[in-house]
Amino acid sequence: xxxxxxxxxxxxxxxxxxxxxxxxxxxxxxxxxxxxxxxxxxxxxxxxxxxxxxxxxxxxxxxxxxxxxxxxxxxxxxxxxxxxxxxxxxxxxxxxxxxxxxxxxxxxxxxxx
Amino acid sequence: xxxxxxxxxxxxxxxxxxxxxxxxxxxxxxxxxxxxxxxxxxxxxxxxxxxxxxxxxxxxxxxxxxxxxxxxxxxxxxxxxxxxxxxxxxxxxxxxxxxxxxxxxxxxxxxxxxx
Numbered sequence: 001x002x003x004x005x006x007x008x009x010x011x012x013x014x015x016x017x018x019x020x021x022x023x024x025x026x027x028x029x030x031x032x033x034x035x036x037x038x039x040x041x042x043x044x045x046x047x048x049x050x051x052x053x054x055x056x057x058x059x060x061x062x063x064x065x066x067x068x069x070x071x072x073x074x075x076x077x078x079x080x081x082x083x084x085x086x087x088x089x090x091x092x093x094x095x096x097x098x099x100x101x102x103x104x105x106x107x108x109x110x111x112x113x
Numbered sequence: 114x115x116x117x118x119x120x121x122x123x124x125x126x127x128x129x130x131x132x133x134x135x136x137x138x139x140x141x142x143x144x145x146x147x148x149x150x151x152x153x154x155x156x157x158x159x160x161x162x163x164x165x166x167x168x169x170x171x172x173x174x175x176x177x178x179x180x181x182x183x184x185x186x187x188x189x190x191x192x193x194x195x196x197x198x199x200x201x202x203x204x205x206x207x208x209x210x211x212x213x214x215x216x217x218x219x220x221x222x223x224x225x226x227x228x
Contacts, residue, residue, distance in 0.1 A: 031212060032213075041222070042221055044203075044219050051214065089155070089156075100212060102155065106155070
């Protein structure tokens with residue numbers, strides 16, 4: 001069964017600290033993996049996309065990694081800011097039909113002063 | 114730049130009532146989608162439209178109908194609302210099919226409560 005799991009479910013960190021969010025998937029055959037940020041009351045916004053051949057990709061203070069062999073991805077946030085408080089969603093696509101775009105349940109991150 | 118615009122933002126329905134959620138995008142995208150988001154679960158695809166004039170069922174289509182009115186607009190209709198349809202609904206669009214890795218752009222969502 002195609003699944004995307006994320007951990008932790010929620011996380012609270014102090015402003016300025018770093019954190020890492022995890023995504024494990026069983027979607028097959030793998031095409032790509034995106035990380036989205038969803039602010040409260042808003043729609044998701046893409047942060048980065050990872051394809052099979054990519055191991056690491058950065059977008060400012062966000063760095064995503066992908067291990068296609070173990071089917072794991074992580075999103076590392078450096079020097080967190082209050083505006084990083086949001087839900088982070090891992091989305092994995094398969095190389096077949098439309099219904100193989102699987103959204104993870106998200107990790108809720110709270111950055112406190 | 115408006116992007117993807119959904120209306121309404123909030124709605125309360127009584128069981129059995131009908132309503133239509135409206136969605137419009139101004140990015141000239143071919144593909145459009147309707148998702149629902151429930152607590153503790155990932156977004157689930159209700160219906161999608163690969164191009165103007167075509168629609169297909171997603172993972173959870175029961176109780177819903179859609180219309181791709183033109184390239185810009187994609188509406189979602191609940192014919193007879195049920196409490197199980199209480200959810201947050203998101204419309205999205207992308208230049209190419211989402212599964213190919215193309216970024217999907219989402220609206221702000223419609224929070225629907227069915228009592």
